[in-house]
């Protein structure tokens with residue numbers, strides 16, 4: 001386990017503690033931060049020596065309880081989280097930040113309301129707007145101080161989202177490389193993934209083939 005000083009890194013959040021976290025793919029170290037404004041617990045799963053100055057394989061994952069925990073097939077979140085952990089494990093080095101901004105920042109209950117609207121014919125963007133939210137309410141400001149805790153300034157970022165890359169660069173976090181993360185296209189999330197590509201700019205064309213077990 002890497003020694004990490006248990007000291008606050010910036011005003012917006014405190015670094016709190018860490019523990020070993022064995023997963024099916026590797027034994028990560030789980031680090032916890034607490035955001036002052038909300039009390040939310042944001043997490044970093046770290047493997048290997050990421051503070052050596054070289055770009056770090058990384059995922060900046062937004063919480064999706066339904067996809068990450070409850071196996072929902074409405075989105076690709078759970079498969080992306082697993083895919084990212086597998087890739088980090090395969091390289092033996094990297095970090096997965098788990099940010100508690102559920103439902104692109106609108107929360108679980110509102111995401112469920114958005115799903116109901118989607119069942120009535122709205123797409124994922126229209127449903128958010130119908131509820132009075134922007135298509136994407138996320139804020140990545142905590143990423144920079146979280147990475148700073150580990151002396152990480154440059155990422156090989158696993159994402160299909162160009163706005164996430166732009167957000168990192170606006171924070172002063174260098175994205176040395178984009179690593180595509182195309183997983184779990186199924187009959188339930190086809191429309192959702194197509195809308196992400198068409199309206200949110202996700203880099204997912206041409207459509208990836210259905211992922212095989214173990215394929216990332």
Ligand SMILES: Nc1nc2c(ncn2[C@@H]2O[C@H](COP(=O)(O)OP(=O)(O)OP(=O)(O)O)[C@@H](O)[C@H]2O)c(=O)[nH]1
Pocket residue numbers: 060061062063064065075076077080101102103104105106111114115124128158159160161164181196202
């Ligand atoms: N409001 C809303 N949020 C959703 C919906 N489906 C998934 N989410 C949330 O969207 C977030 C994941 O965002 P995505 O746009 O799928 O992916 P991304 O992280 O921006 O992009 P990638 O890095 O390529 O995965 C999580 O917080 C999910 O809870 C939906 O239909 N409505």
Ligand SMILES: [Zn+2]
Pocket residue numbers: 064066067068075076077078
């Ligand atoms: Zn999801």
